[in-house]
Amino acid sequence: MGHFVIVGILVILMTVLTYIGLDAVGLATKMHKVVASAQAIPIDQLWHWEVIVISFLFSLIVVPMAYSLVVFRQKKGEMLDGEHMEGNSNLEIAWTVLPLITVVVFAYLGAYSLGEVRRIDPDAMVVNVKAQQFTWTFEYPEYGFFSTELHLPVDRQVVLKMESADVIHSFWVPEFRLKQDVVPGRVTEYRVTPILEGRYKVRCAELCGTSHAYMESAVIVDSPEAYTTWVTEQIKIAAESQTPEGQGKLLATKNGCVGCHSIDGSPLTGPTWFGLFGSTVTLADGSTVTADEAFITESILDPNATIVEGFPSPSVMPPYALTDEEIANLIAYIKTLK
Amino acid sequence: MKGFFSSALWRGLIWQVIGTLIGAGLVTGIRALMGLTATDTFFFTEPAWVVGAFLGVLFFIGGSGIASDWFKWARGMDTPEHHEDQHTGWQKFINISLDHKVIGIQYTLVALVLIAVGGTFALIFRTELAASELQFLTTDMKLFGQNGPQLYNTLMSLHGMVMIVSILLGISGIINYVVPLQIGAHDMAFPRMNAFSYWIAVPAAVILLSSLFLGGFDTGWTGYPPLSARAPVGMQMFFLGVFTAGWSSILSALNVIATVIRMRAKGMTAMRMPIFIWAAIATSIIALTATQFIGLSFQLVMFQRLLGMGFFDPAKGGNPVLFQHLFWFYSHPAVYVFILPGLGVVSELLPVFVRKPLFGYRWIAMSSLGIALVGFVVWAHHMFTSGMNEYLRVPFMYSTLLVAVPTGVKFFSWVATLWKGKISTPTPMLFVLGAIVVFLMGGLSGPPNATVSTDLHLHDTYFIVGHFHDTIFGGFVFPFFAAIYYWFPKATGRKMNETLGKIHFWLMTPSFFVLTFGMMYIGLLGMRRRIADYDPALGMDSTHLILTIAGFGIALSVLIFFYNLFNSIRNGEKAEGNIWNSRSPEWQVASPMPAHNYEKPFEVVGEPYDYGLKDGGYIKFIESAKGKHG
Numbered sequence A: 001m002g003h004f005v006i007v008g009i010l011v012i013l014m015t016v017l018t019y020i021g022l023d024a025v026g027l028a029t030k031m032h033k034v035v036a037s038a039q040a041i042p043i044d045q046l047w048h049w050e051v052i053v054i055s056f057l058f059s060l061i062v063v064p065m066a067y068s069l070v071v072f073r074q075k076k077g078e079m080l081d082g083e084h085m086e087g088n089s090n091l092e093i094a095w096t097v098l099p100l101i102t103v104v105v106f107a108y109l110g111a112y113s114l115g116e117v118r119r120i121d122p123d124a125m126v127v128n129v130k131a132q133q134f135t136w137t138f139e140y141p142e143y144g145f146f147s148t149e150l151h152l153p154v155d156r157q158v159v160l161k162m163e164s165a166d167v168i169h170s171f172w173v174p175e176f177r178l179k180q181d182v183v184p185g186r187v188t189e190y191r192v193t194p195i196l197e198g199r200y201k202v203r204c205a206e207l208c209g210t211s212h213a214y215m216e217s218a219v220i221v222d223s224p225e226a227y228t229t230w231v232t233e234q235i236k237i238a239a240e241s242q243t244p245e246g247q248g249k250l251l252a253t254k255n256g257c258v259g260c261h262s263i264d265g266s267p268l269t270g271p272t273w274f275g276l277f278g279s280t281v282t283l284a285d286g287s288t289v290t291a292d293e294a295f296i297t298e299s300i301l302d303p304n305a306t307i308v309e310g311f312p313s314p315s316v317m318p319p320y321a322l323t324d325e326e327i328a329n330l331i332a333y334i335k336t337l338k
Numbered sequence B: 001m002k003g004f005f006s007s008a009l010w011r012g013l014i015w016q017v018i019g020t021l022i023g024a025g026l027v028t029g030i031r032a033l034m035g036l037t038a039t040d041t042f043f044f045t046e047p048a049w050v051v052g053a054f055l056g057v058l059f060f061i062g063g064s065g066i067a068s069d070w071f072k073w074a075r076g077m078d079t080p081e082h083h084e085d086q087h088t089g090w091q092k093f094i095n096i097s098l099d100h101k102v103i104g105i106q107y108t109l110v111a112l113v114l115i116a117v118g119g120t121f122a123l124i125f126r127t128e129l130a131a132s133e134l135q136f137l138t139t140d141m142k143l144f145g146q147n148g149p150q151l152y153n154t155l156m157s158l159h160g161m162v163m164i165v166s167i168l169l170g171i172s173g174i175i176n177y178v179v180p181l182q183i184g185a186h187d188m189a190f191p192r193m194n195a196f197s198y199w200i201a202v203p204a205a206v207i208l209l210s211s212l213f214l215g216g217f218d219t220g221w222t223g224y225p226p227l228s229a230r231a232p233v234g235m236q237m238f239f240l241g242v243f244t245a246g247w248s249s250i251l252s253a254l255n256v257i258a259t260v261i262r263m264r265a266k267g268m269t270a271m272r273m274p275i276f277i278w279a280a281i282a283t284s285i286i287a288l289t290a291t292q293f294i295g296l297s298f299q300l301v302m303f304q305r306l307l308g309m310g311f312f313d314p315a316k317g318g319n320p321v322l323f324q325h326l327f328w329f330y331s332h333p334a335v336y337v338f339i340l341p342g343l344g345v346v347s348e349l350l351p352v353f354v355r356k357p358l359f360g361y362r363w364i365a366m367s368s369l370g371i372a373l374v375g376f377v378v379w380a381h382h383m384f385t386s387g388m389n390e391y392l393r394v395p396f397m398y399s400t401l402l403v404a405v406p407t408g409v410k411f412f413s414w415v416a417t418l419w420k421g422k423i424s425t426p427t428p429m430l431f432v433l434g435a436i437v438v439f440l441m442g443g444l445s446g447p448p449n450a451t452v453s454t455d456l457h458l459h460d461t462y463f464i465v466g467h468f469h470d471t472i473f474g475g476f477v478f479p480f481f482a483a484i485y486y487w488f489p490k491a492t493g494r495k496m497n498e499t500l501g502k503i504h505f506w507l508m509t510p511s512f513f514v515l516t517f518g519m520m521y522i523g524l525l526g527m528r529r530r531i532a533d534y535d536p537a538l539g540m541d542s543t544h545l546i547l548t549i550a551g552f553g554i555a556l557s558v559l560i561f562f563y564n565l566f567n568s569i570r571n572g573e574k575a576e577g578n579i580w581n582s583r584s585p586e587w588q589v590a591s592p593m594p595a596h597n598y599e600k601p602f603e604v605v606g607e608p609y610d611y612g613l614k615d616g617g618y619i620k621f622i623e624s625a626k627g628k629h630g
Helices: A002-024 A040-071 A089-117 A224-240 A244-254 A293-301 A324-336 B008-034 B046-064 B068-074 B089-094 B100-128 B148-183 B191-213 B234-262 B275-307 B320-354 B361-377 B379-383 B390-402 B404-418 B427-444 B452-458 B462-492 B498-525 B541-571
Strands: A125-132 A135-140 A145-147 A150-153 A158-164 A169-172 A179-182 A188-192 A198-204 A216-222 A280-282 A288-290 B602-604 B619-621
Touching: A002 A040, A040 A089, A040 B404, A040 B427, A040 B452, A089 B390, A089 B404, A089 B452, A125 A150, A125 A169, A135 A216, A135 A244, A145 A224, A145 A244, A150 A224, A158 A169, A158 A179, A179 A188, A179 B452, A216 A224, A244 A324, A293 A324, B008 B046, B008 B089, B008 B191, B046 B191, B046 B234, B046 B275, B089 B100, B100 B148, B100 B191, B100 B462, B100 B541, B148 B191, B148 B234, B148 B275, B148 B320, B148 B462, B191 B234, B234 B275, B275 B320, B275 B361, B320 B361, B320 B379, B320 B404, B320 B427, B320 B462, B361 B390, B361 B404, B379 B390, B390 B404, B390 B452, B404 B427, B427 B462, B427 B498, B452 B498, B462 B498, B462 B541, B498 B541
Parallel strands: A125 A158, A150 A216
Antiparallel strands: A125 A135, A135 A145, A158 A188, A169 A179, A169 A198, A198 A216, A280 A288, B602 B619
């Protein structure tokens, strides 16, 4: 029995040490140091229970292994066999049934936790999310404006109705813990109750193409006052953008153009719009062309008609079937970018 | 080198190239006549490449001569029952042989080549990840028609699939070599089909790797549409390569099952088979019945691209999530295809080096079947965030967690086997012990992904990457190395260098722990899978640098292994007897094994792992039999 007592003590010791070790790197009680949503609380709780059981099971296997390796080692030059011990049905039944019970308990806890996470508030605010290579666009249907940043009021449940224009994307904010794919052809739902004010980022978590790594947008959890101020501001901007330039800017946001075409000259997936209008553009075949109305219109309707030097061929941009008026507005907006 | 240019391998590859050109040329000609575009970025159009690649496989089969016996039979000609190998030395391995031992080694060699290729891909993108921002895979650079981030995606995706094919070939290698020896058969049940299963994997690997040069693909190894429906033509080569490799898997699984059912030695009842045979059977059942699904799902996307059939195109009434169901219905059981033989190797070698019976033989045998069966009903746990019906998530959570039970039985039984043994730790045993601990880490990091709510955070992050590298290294890579160190003397009559083996182990194991624990750590902090660049604001640059160094540590250890392997073939210490003092049949005769295995048939007279009993072995050779059989 001596061996069992020692191993038993060591297992307990090792369990505690493993847990302390994981806690020291900040992984034991929380999956991520920032807890920014109500949903993160039951998720972290489940994680914590799992970490405790994992620490124990890890020790339960590793300690007797290490102990055997040290104590039951073949001495140098020894050629002995071990004890003839073929098995023990009671033990086998025990280590089948006990894990089975553990597993069922955890499945129950998991289902319970999922239930908490998916708890529906009938007064939840709705934001429509449109994902496309490689941008996020947020529409506030209550007020009728679009934004490239997601602003949310603290302590109020929001339901994001998400649609994709092209391939599968995935909406993930680590501080919220939640992730939901955005699938073309259907609307998926992301329900979250932010509880901590701050600036976070939504990052696309499903490989969606070349610039997948950069498909990020700001997610800002505001105090109710700050949120109201922001909304008022956005409504004002939307009202002011009745000019062609303003409409064009709105269109560029809504269609996600600015995800690939920067407005400040920085290099992104596509050519920048900064100083584009009227400039001389070198094409992939070496010829040059002036970026006038005709050139820009052609590039919108058929991105493959010409390829600007240094950009991939065929173009990664899908053709956009915009109306003449929309194109005129867009060009009016591009003209302002100097 | 003269031998090389007259080998079946060379002929096959040359004919594959010719076949590809003929097929592609034919389609191009037809397209030109029909007034369709005849050429594209990579010279041929996509349909031309696909038909060409497909024809290339057929030409490889014809050119290498792997199917010629069947053609002869079809024409009513006779062929000898056994072909004696025409070649000796290394040339045996690049020519057609029907000997299961040669085929086993052929499989293993190609698996090692692919491990080196897939590992090199990993080193390239791991180096890119050493710091945030793009280092050398920048948007300005251009290679094979891809800029840096596109090349990153291609290498990352190919790393996945090349390693998977390498693993499938690796397990076929061990199974082919060991199974007939352990059950006392003179060969596999269908030697020609066995050779065919191996040779079809060669053109498959060529097509798969060709995707790198045809624009690559940016979908990861999962190839989810609609992204895979838009990717460059390399995507099609990926699909076709995997489709072709699937044939190898299916046919060799069929062969293993038939061999084990029909060709066991006298007295070898189900519960007296070596434990590795149980693992081989369990893995073959999955490979035989599930591989079709990945082939089918990839074929559907191929047809969507080529023929405009909108299986997964929502605009045409298709459903992208359906692909994921089809894909994971194979690809989850597939991970059990990878690990079951490895766990079988662990159970097989443990008693030899512990000098004690395998604790709970029947339970371990049944747990392999249990894992295989439960493995079929867990696939949708890869899809908790996919947008499939919400309520499906709960039953799949239950079934997934259930896998822990048979897996736990294995762990507990291994620990009980070690308990009060007389343990020695030569290199194979070190890798067995490493396998247990690494697989334990993989097993324990699994449940947080299985419980849905925690998975909402973990899905598609580096936590998952760390988790599955643990399961695959513990379930396949460590046992694969253990198996090579253990059976190398059987195949060559020489031992691999023990010191280099230990250096390999003690360099690889800690590096690997650092790598996967670090991956899980940054995953929790917000590191997504499959990205070439990450936000420096996440503050994980230094961790990434450590991971890259650890990755190079593993690569260095594998280089040492390669040196040891090839050096020991000529210079290793002679080891012709039962060097591990094993009870297993293959070690009761001298090494290397003669061409048709046992001179005399044997019968099973005891239990396979009765170490510690003074009297009675596992098998007894039947003296009265009239020499060679079969």
